[in-house]
Amino acid sequence: MKIHAYPYNDFVIPFLIGTILLFGIIIYKYIRWIKKFSDEQRKIIRSNWYSWKIFPAIWEMFREGLLHVRILKKNLLLGIMHQAYALGWFLLILVGAIESRDAFYTLQHEQSIETVRELESQNGWYIYNTGENKDPEYLNQRRYRVETDEGIARIHYHRPFYVGIFYRYFVHKAPASFRQHQAYSNLMDALLLYVFLGLTMAIIKIFWSKILGMRRTTKHTIIDRFSKFSLWMIFPMRLLAESVTACLYGNGGFFTQAVGNLFDPMIVRGMETSVWMLYSLMLGVFFVTMPFTRYMHIFTELLLIYFRKIGVREETGKTGYTLFELNACSRCGVCISGCPIDRVLENHEIQSVYLIRSLRNQERGSRLKMIADNCLMCDRCTVDCPVGIDLSALRRQTRAKGAIDTTGNYTYLSKRQTPFNAIGRVAYFGGCMSHLAPGITESMERIFTAAGQKYWYMDKLGTICCGRPLQQQGFTNQAAELRQKNTDLIQKSGATMLVTSCPICYQSFKKEYNLNIPVVHHTEYIDMLIKQGRLKVRHDDRKVSYHDPCELGRGCGIYEEPRQVLSAVTNLQKTRYQREKSVCCGFNLGDTKLSIEEQTKIRNASLANLTSKPVDAIATACPMCKKAFQHATNDYPVRDIAEIVAENLID
């Protein structure tokens, strides 16, 4: 005879429905998105199916999805908050599952008919038998035998997956042989407290976000708030439910039992199923809303990490990968604090978090356009984003002007392409902006000469734009035309290296072109010349603060070379916002919506940072930044690194 013991109560229904809907919707969405991957991206996924890269991916999923290491490093308190939620809840589920597994394993081994009788008298257990089993072998296994009034039987404890979630309701008294029972209870309570820590911090963050190091938090939509409310209620409800059960049956840990002891058993007896129902209901509501709110990031971020680790990247147009990026955004609002448009101009509507939300909600029209266009593309949010979303790429995609027919528009450029034999020479590309700051190009020519380097100043007379300003504004076709012209010119010349003075061109040549020669910015080049001893420089006694241009620093990660060059010729001063935190000069080509007054305000904020300590000059490595600061002030000379080096050349 087989006796079945099945734990079930009606209150699990909301949880069950929630879970089924959640995974149904998520899987449906993921399949749809994966179908939208481009051929290139599919190829990468297919060729990496059995790749070792899965291990670093899993490691990063663990680090970022659960520990939140990147946020922790940037902002300890905020990191602890996110970690408490993610890791705490994850461990609650995991430990709960292990605990219930262990407990049921012990029950199964015990084969005690008394326990079954006890469970039968308790709510939430269904005991039934399936009659005689004809197979004698089955009952002859000694371990699984129990003698009942009706004959020899075997007890089967069923363990549906939700038992771990509602464990304390179903198991009032763990079998005596399950000795770890108390330890598990205490551990689960500790984890619940850990989650409560996060919850408390989240509530503090609503009223006083500065304590958690956030100058400003995201303004959420109604459904996001509703979902957040249900998420927040899950844990107090769990505490309430477990405490009530602990009050009645004494099965709680140090925390739930302590809370439970405050209740009067006579009063709470009738409430037990109701509070468990509330707990289940909150779980259900959260699960159902999750795929439609910011909490979609919970699972999507993990997949995004995997795709990114195997080498999938954003493309010019919108792909399935874009959808993963959009949905991996948790709207944590970290991108808001650093944004100069938020900080200086008090415009709280255009930050990346809102761009992503608008894109996710499939908004179209003027609001989205306003958000997409009003951005300096300074990449401050990109380096801050804890999920590592390629925010500038998303903006460029949104700005894309579509396929405008450009046939014949660029024929005049062929006339400008005078082929040049530059075999064995270094090609020098000043760029449009350096032509407006001729101090830089003059200095570079002097440096080339001083180093004895034969060079070809390829755009001395007629500049063909590198294409990046067009690219940034979404004129993809047009940018490609210009890139083609420049590529032809460079490849045919036979030059051995391309040196650029403008970080905008530099980023373009490095990332958007596909040249077969090395591309360096002049700061890298000068650094190399000094280190090779080809450039003799003296050290002066000026104090200089250095402004990291967005496209050079955050864009291409060049932070060290400019500093080494400056340290070699002058006294470099540290500033408060430097390297990744550098404040954009405001006159970046990325933004077409800001008025000059607004640009000026950002510029002044950036300048204030550079001049907070007394300095003799301001150094930068970008003609745009140079001009921005130069226009602002009579008080400080503004110099490009190339100019400072040229001033300090020893002939």
Next chain:
Amino acid sequence: MRKVAIIGAGPAGIEAASVLAKYGVQVTLFEKSETPLKNIQDKAFLFPNFQAAQEIADDLSGKLLTDGITSAFGIDIADIKWQGTEWKLIDAKGQTYVADAVLVATGYQVFDAHRKEELGYGIYKGVITSLDMEQMIKHGKITNANGDEPKRITFLQCVGSRDEKSGNNYCSKICCVTAVKQAIEIRKQLPKCEASVFYMDLRMWGQGFEEMYRMAQEKYGISFVRGRISEAAATFDGRVQLKSEDTLMGLPLKMTTDLLVLMVGMEASCGTKALGQACGINGEYGFIKTVTPHLYDNDTGKPGLFAAGTCKRPMSIWDSVNDARAAAIAIKDYVDSLPQ
């Protein structure tokens, strides 16, 4: 006797001092540099009648000899403070002076053309400012970067004025006519040299200006091009290549010139900015703010503190001088109204 302190010995300061002295007020005239009338002595001839600047400077210097004026040159007034009944003036060395009323006449300085790097001032030798040109005219030696006689000279208006990027949105008022004046002088001194002026719009606001402009075109053959110069570059022979657009023709333009003259605008001088900030009378762009431009244009809103001349806004010399007289009368009224 009442004591009045005037800060700045330019046309406005000297004129106000002489008027007040004639009315029997005791005036102390403070000047940062050792000699008065620095800015005016940079000039050769003045528009619209081509009178030598030296004559006007001499006339003004003569007024300094009026009885009752004490000249305190080489004293840099760094701060002034209201003491309840009188003003305390503190110079850079910490010495103090007292006065019943103060006239701020700290004047202007020209825009630093280095700030517009695309025009190549300080980088290309052929690029000079209107002040450099004034000196050349004054000494009768107009030469290009190589020291030779230039064949073409180009003026560019509105450098550092009406320019949002350099933060000076206002019109400097005197550069339009100055360029016309200088171009005529060049044609007078070097009849073979071409002269052209790039402008946004020519503001011939004063008496005789329009006639000068017409004469420049008809008699002297000076060409006027509406357009901004976007970028300058040096040629191998030391001349300057310009990129511009003729906005009346709607055509891009490239030309080579021996000299590019940048018509630098007027900015509030360092002294004006510092004093304005020190006593809270600073207005837009660092100029001194007055109560209203119509009736109380010399009053700063502080008791006994007045302003005159180019410390308020760009002005021509005669505007400055007239403004100074008005200020002198306002100051006289003020000191007379003080209780004995």
